[in-house]
Amino acid sequence: MKWPPHAGDWLRPSQTDGFLQISQNRVAVLLLAGGQGTRLGVPYPKGMYNVGLPSSKTLYQIQAERICKIQELANAKHGSKCTVPWYIMTSEFTLDPTKKFFQENKYFGLDPSDVVMFEQRMIPAVTFDGKVILQDKGKIAMAPDGNGGLYRALVDNKVLENMEKRGVEYLHVYCVDNILVKMADPIFIGFCVSKGADCGAKVVEKAYPAEPVGVVCKVKGVYQVVEYSELRPETAEQRDPRGELVYSAGNICNHFFTRPFLNEVAQKFQGQLKQHVALKKVPFVDREGNLVKPTTPNGIKMEKFVFDVFQFSRKFVAFEVLREEEFSPLKNADGAPLDTPTTARQSLLAQHYRWAMAAGASFLDAQGKALPPRPRVTRDEDPPVVCEISPLVSFFGEGLEQLLGQKVLTTPFLLDENRAKELLQAQ
Numbered sequence: 001m002k003w004p005p006h007a008g009d010w011l012r013p014s015q016t017d018g019f020l021q022i023s024q025n026r027v028a029v030l031l032l033a034g035g036q037g038t039r040l041g042v043p044y045p046k047g048m049y050n051v052g053l054p055s056s057k058t059l060y061q062i063q064a065e066r067i068c069k070i071q072e073l074a075n076a077k078h079g080s081k082c083t084v085p086w087y088i089m090t091s092e093f094t095l096d097p098t099k100k101f102f103q104e105n106k107y108f109g110l111d112p113s114d115v116v117m118f119e120q121r122m123i124p125a126v127t128f129d130g131k132v133i134l135q136d137k138g139k140i141a142m143a144p145d146g147n148g149g150l151y152r153a154l155v156d157n158k159v160l161e162n163m164e165k166r167g168v169e170y171l172h173v174y175c176v177d178n179i180l181v182k183m184a185d186p187i188f189i190g191f192c193v194s195k196g197a198d199c200g201a202k203v204v205e206k207a208y209p210a211e212p213v214g215v216v217c218k219v220k221g222v223y224q225v226v227e228y229s230e231l232r233p234e235t236a237e238q239r240d241p242r243g244e245l246v247y248s249a250g251n252i253c254n255h256f257f258t259r260p261f262l263n264e265v266a267q268k269f270q271g272q273l274k275q276h277v278a279l280k281k282v283p284f285v286d287r288e289g290n291l292v293k294p295t296t297p298n299g300i301k302m303e304k305f306v307f308d309v310f311q312f313s314r315k316f317v318a319f320e321v322l323r324e325e326e327f328s329p330l331k332n333a334d335g336a337p338l339d340t341p342t343t344a345r346q347s348l349l350a351q352h353y354r355w356a357m358a359a360g361a362s363f364l365d366a367q368g369k370a371l372p373p374r375p376r377v378t379r380d381e382d383p384p385v386v387c388e389i390s391p392l393v394s395f396f397g398e399g400l401e402q403l404l405g406q407k408v409l410t411t412p413f414l415l416d417e418n419r420a421k422e423l424l425q426a427q
């Protein structure tokens, strides 16, 4: 069965309920940040990556500022003083550097007590015939247990108790690498809550059959995600009579869970989660004690997947969003055709350019020559101007008419809080 229906078939969800929940401290965000970023090829956590924006902000900073802003928007709407706690699942690889980075950057303006870091487990990598691999003399090669290690980590670290104490009822769980992620998105939260869902997933229409995204679909009557690594190419290519992909609902790793659902999974089901097998290049020491970096896969890493709990949901919803507004993941190093620092930067700058244009701004180039507006910028090209808008100024593009309406701006243009104040004062 094709899932979900086309975007136009959806009821228009209301933001109102989402903001209400946020303002009542019932919403938290949970970041999956235990991965090693092997494809990106950096020795530090992906969240610390700077994709080369004019502001030089890292993914962690952008996300922290979005939390600040969503709290502010909910407060302004409901006269509250709310908190959206940020739970960050790290691993042995990412915990210390992440902690240090947040400390050095004063938690990017968030209250440190509202940023809760915890660690997922590690499991040994093995050879194809099941033997452990020595990464160093006397050290077994270990890898994080996959983003589905979340459920055990929630128990190990008493995170669910922390959520309960704070009165958190709804979780927006997301992956670190999507530069366009809408943290605690009130539209998504509002939609899931209004449908009485215990579990939900945002999806985008797949761009092409072999795109490396999981697909949300029904298997034997049960909603689940089939991961791209486990979907046969001929299945991925199946089309319906209209010529559209049958499995077109691409998973963007943005999930909604209620706390009671997470509790139930943690207590009853997490032991049942399937182990997925990934063939990987695992560095090892040879008999002479030399470190060898294999060029072809030599080992197996076992991983659990965060979405494998969808099968236990009583009410699951999928929510289709626009790729250009919500999905541009950082997976690969520059040089790869897609999902690189360059494409992540281009997607964000293209979005901010669209916001500025929609707010009524026009642009001059660096020599003062007027630049004709370009209504459509695709996600993998440079927008005609460099325009970056701080999340502290605008989360969704809201509130920009007042600042940018009828303004003639010169590229490159960086709208941070100071610039926003100047623009307001100049009125």
Ligand SMILES: CC(=O)N[C@H]1[C@@H](OP(=O)(O)O)O[C@H](CO)[C@@H](O)[C@@H]1O
Residues within 6 Å of the ligand: 147, 175, 212, 213, 214, 215, 225, 227, 228, 250, 251, 252, 253, 304, 305, 306, 307, 329
């Ligand atoms: C286990 C898991 O969560 N896999 C996700 C995740 O893939 P990675 O290749 O593991 O980053 O993010 C993708 C979206 O960026 C999503 O399509 C996929 O299903």
